[in-house]
Amino acid sequence: MAAAGKTRTMFEGLVKDGSLKWLLGKKSYFDEEFEEMENSPSAGKNFVRELSPVANLVVRRCAKILQTCSSDLQESFNQEASESLKIPSRYARNLLEYCCFKALSLKAQMSGHLLDKTFRRLTYDMMLAWEVPSATSLPLTNKVDEDVSVGLEAFCRIAPAVPIIANVIVCENLFEALSSSTGGRLQFPIYDKYLGGIEKAIKKMKSNSESSLLSAIRSTKGEKILEIDGTVTTQPVLEHVGISTWPGRLILTDHALYFEELRVVSYDKPKRYDLSDDLNQIVKPELTGPWGTRLFDKAVFYSSSSLSEPAVLEFPELKGHARRDYWLAIIREILCVHKFITKFGIKGVARDEALWKAVLGILRLQAIQDMSSVGPILNDSLLMFNLCDQLPGGDFILETLVHMSYSRESERGNDSKPESGMYSISVLDTVSNLGFVFGTSSNSSNEGRIAVGEVTVGEITLLEKVVKESKNNYKKVVSAQATVDGSKVDGIDTNLAVMKELLFPLDELRKSLQSLAYWDDPLKSSGFCLFFGYIIWRGWLGYAAALVLVLVASFMIITRWFNQGRPVTEVKVVAPPPMNTMEQLLAVQTAVSQAEQLIQDGNIVLLKFRGLLLSIFPQATEKLAFALLSAGLMLALLPIKYIVLLVFLEIFTMYSPPRKANTERWERRFREWWFSIPAAPVKLEREKEDKKKK
Structure with missing residues (x-):
């Protein structure tokens, strides 16, 4: 009782002095929870002195989900965690992550958890607590009332613990898309709307997949319908094959693309463009126009070794090509995941998991597309297999995924199950409540599923390390590309002037060698021939080439040493006189x-x-x-x-x-x-x- 009274006194003091005001999105939100804690006879068991007030509230909610108390969760963590996770400077955050992952692993398997407002708020408050986990953490006084928000690092740590919400590979890009209108900080209303959009996308996919659409194919292959377009007459989809064009309905599943030509009152038998087999498929943007002209950038080109001639799918719209870009991205995502499966020979449970990762990526993209508060969307950056195909070192990310999958298979074979509290939930476990029959191994028991996810308490997993390194390299590529774009000039004559200036040293070397070859100065030419003739005679040609390379490398190192901190030397080019349009045309001719x-x-x-x-x-x-x-x-x-x-x-x-x-x-x-x-x-x-x- 003494401990309970001490705890109540501490919380009352925190509320009175305003230390928790930055948490109160609504005044009654945390007040009710504080009152419940004050009046609870087990208040002492639900208070961890190493944690901050908001972290204590989050851990208490986790304990309720797990039907235990905060002190028991702390004791469980102390028993399961390694000594490196219990270092005082990291203890509070690691304990918080342990409680969060353990609670989410249970909560995310409950049917309809995304519809649960308390679940949405819990995951968001977990991010808030992650930013100030320790009792010694400074309160974020700039966060008051409705301005409460979370940062990138907290989002990327908690959100991937529920694979429906995010994954390690795309979480940074997802956060940037969600927080683009709020200054790089994520607020709860936007986050709540995003989770609602995912739930809506899941319901749409389930409804389409259980409908009569493609019923024959669905019954034999169990394909899931991910997207449909062309059902509205004002937004048709046009298929161009050869010189023929037909309007119709386009359907994307997790294995193929279907196009149904529109007849008078119904649709024709669907054409199937298989994305799952190794058929040397090519999917890329394409230009279309009347009578074979290439005017409008609103189409997707598809070809494969099974087709006699390629198909072009056009998505007409009044301005822009956002509709085409969206379809191009999701078609590529399904194609890339099947290439990944084929390349590494992935089968069984691991194959189902890879497909679900691609499907969840498309569902998340659909949720983002439906949010009016989000600015322009880079579709490829939110789809993990598309992103890996573009990132420098993206192949290493995919290899790491395969390695993790094999490691888990080995752990199951040795009957060495990792403690669930130390790991985030897996993809198959978190979607098991959706009621889908997915792939050949979907009916396997829980013991046959992959046991853990991609995030580990207090540690950076190998996947996270590879993703971070790849994105750092990508930033270097973007920076380098910016210099390339800045160095481009317009006009044939101007580009020739730049090239002439850049090739000036080589041109001077050519002139010198030509002068020696034409014996303009017989003394120099004689010395040159004797010197290099002697080198060739003695067989020192290889050493001479090596010496030249060493001298060039030494020049580069010395130049780098003396130019540190100095501005980059620009190439100065004398611009030729400007040319009018007729002169430019004549130059081109x-x-x-x-x-x-x-x-x-x-x-x-x-x-x-x-x-x-x-x-x-x-x-x-x-x-x-x-x-x-x-x-x-x-x-x-x-x-x-x-x-x-x-x-x-x-x-x-x-x-x-x-x-x-x-x-x-x-x-x-x-x-x-x-x-x-x-x-x-x-x-x-x-x-x-x-x-x-x-």
Whole structure:
């Protein structure tokens, strides 16, 4: 009784001095709970002195769910946790996480928990408590009344404990989407609306999957319908195959994409585009327009090895292409998860878990799409398999998921079940209350399911480490891409001026070597030939190349050392005079003509070589064959260093005073021989276009 009285006195003092005012979203919200604690005969058992007031309230609620008391939960934690988790500086937060994970593991398996307002508030208050877990934590005095909010770190720690709400890979991007309108802090009304949207999306998926849509396919494969579009006449979906176009209804399941052509009063038999088999599928954005023109960026291109010709699915809308982008993202997510399953040979329970992760990602995206308070959405960033396909090191994230799955299988095989309180709940356990029959292993017992989730009390899991490293690398890529975008200039003439300035050192090196080769300064050319000839003769060419690389690396290191803290040196380019539209068009035409001339010259060279190789012109072929035979004998009989030395001396002494006249004579004879070779004949045949309409 003395302990209970002391506890009541402490709480009364905290309420009176205003330390808890920042928690009161509504004045009566915590007051009722304090009154209940004050009047409870077990008040002492529901107070942990190491925890802050709000953490005590959260732990007390967790204890109610687990039908125990706070002190018993603390004792259980002390027995199960390792010594590293009980370090005083981390004890309060680790104890809080333990109580939260243990309560959520039980609560999240109850049917309709997302509809429960107390569950939504509990998960949010867990985040609040996570930010100030210790009794010594400073109260966040800037949080008053309706401005109570939580930060990124707290959200990413608690939300993935319930896989329906978030997962480790996308939780940062999800938080950014939810808090974009509230200054980077998440408020409860938005969070509550988000959870309501997920519940709504789950009900829609269940209703569609249990309806008569695709009943034959559903009965044989058990597919779940994730999204439907094209049922409203004002927003049709158009399928383009070849030159034919049909409006219809588009359906996405967890295994395939279906398109049903719209007839007069009903839909035709659905076409199935399989996303689960390894068919070399390609899904990408596409342009469409009338009579084959490419004007509107509102379509999805799909092709696979099982189709004779690709299909283009168009999503018409008045402005923008948000509708297409959404469908492109969710189609890719299903395709990516099946590629993941096929690549790693995932089967059974692990396969069901991977599919559910993709499905839950799409449900979360649907909930975000329905929220008007959220700004522009990057769909791919909220879907984990899409995100892994784009992130640097995303393949390492997927490999880590597979490794975690195998580790859990091994633990089950050894009958070594980890303590549930130390881990968050798994995907299959948290969705077991939805009533779905999912995959071949859905009817397995609870013992056959994966026991734990992706978050561990007081520790950063291997998956979290890999995700963090990958996102850090992605930030570097984004930063580098920003410099690339900032360095781009407009205009052909301006880009040529920039390129000329960047290639200036190489151009100077070329001029120097050309001067040596043409013996403009006989003394320098003689010294150059003797020096490099000696290096080749002694077999030091490899050492010389290594020395050049070492010198370049040393230059880079010295430059980095002396340039630390200094602004980046900009490339200064003298901009050419501006060109009007007509001058730019003429410049483009000239560039195209020059490119065409180069291609023609290249084709002539190839046609002449074809004639020589096939002996279409025997006299010229004999000379070439003799030259190739001589070169082959030299390669076979002479050591390679002598051949390199001969080639080097031949190139750099061609225009020396003693050889210049002879070289010019040989060049003239070679040109005469080359121009005397006819090109092989070319015959152009036009393909006949098949204009048959379906």
